């Protein structure tokens with residue numbers, strides 16, 4: 001599909017190219033869905049483009065990639081705060097999601113994608129789409145919003161979670177045959193569609209939620225199709241106990257037995273690995289999606305990110321979900337990722353601003369298996385580009401814009417978002433979604449959902 005040509009000029013360009021060059025007074029020339037040239041404005045201004053965007057006072061950088069998203073949890077934002085993990089799951093999240101209709105699934109996905117575009121995310125991995133959320137409707141929504149998304153159909157055949165058995169809410173339970181059949185159907189219908197923006201993946205539920213036979217079957221089918229898979233692993237210490245009791249090994253030992261290691265896997269969270277396991281992740285190129293907000297809010301722990309980066313484990317960033325983060329703002333996630341490891345390591349030198357920007361761009365592209373196409377601003381790559389307005393009080397002065405972006409920034413400063421050469425947001429206005437409709441739908445749907453699930457959410461203070 002032709003989107004015309006775009007010239008972005010006068011920007012502060014973070015190329016993320018192999019030399020990590022930054023271009024002051026830089027420009028990017030885009031034709032259709034590809035970047036044709038990146039360089040100084042002085043040189044590129046020769047191009048006569050259909051659209052010219054002045055990026056004065058703006059950072060121009062690759063679109064952000066969120067590698068652990070629950071689209072279905074945007075609708076239940078704020079519905080499970082300051083509670084224990086068991087209550088979080090059993091009293092709130094599973095009950096609410098177990099009462100979802102397909103319409104709720106679509107409304108939540110649109111809310112989530114609107115927030116992602118608004119805050120600079122261009123690509124994402126949704127980790128588990130239940131049949132009841134309506135996979136087809138969600139895929140259509142991705143097509144319409146213009147984002148790049150990997151949609152993982154949930155795979156499960158057991159009602160357990162980590163070392164607890166039979167704790168899953170009935171509305172969340174699916175069986176192996178139905179899961180596999182729906183993935184096949186959706187793969188045939190959607191994989192590679194929407195100008196190549198939609199991928200269909202396998203979303204393995206968790207330890208305790210999938211039997212060994214099904215783990216192996218999915219590992220086999222993933223490679224047969226050249227697609228990918230993702231799974232929560234090592235978010236809770238109970239995962240470690242489960243692997244030890246059932247397979248007499250650690251988490252990577254468990255993963256190896258079931259053929260789950262490799263570049264086609266994204267493990268979300270990855271907190272409770274032993275030091276010796278990190279080398280295995282690096283050697284097998286197994287991806288870790290680091291989710292610092294979720295891990296701190298639910299007191300899950302600190303992933304060993306400084307060690308992983310040292311060893312060369314492929315690390316990317318994930319916002320997780322509405323009740324665990326509770327935003328889908330990758331710039332705020334970068335800030336947290338750059339902050340939380342410093343006191344643990346007792347060193348301000350670990351996980352730098354540059355490290356987290358790499359995790360949020362190239363790292364994400366690697367996790368999605370599309371680092372040859374996106375993740376940096378280079379001639380020949382697909383045009384997934386964002387502009388961030390640095391002419392704001394809280395970002396001034398911008399002596400070192402890279403540092404300001406990470407330590408002072410938020411997604412609210414994102415001005416323009418382009419995916420596949422097509423603008424999805426200009427001057428902070430969404431172009432593919434009506435934000436009022438999206439918000440009004442969400443407000444109406446959460447009231448109905450809470451009623452159906454018989455859950456009441458109130459502040460802890462007296463409400464007059």
Ligand SMILES: [Zn+2]
Pocket residue numbers: 068070127232268320321
């Ligand atoms: Zn998650």
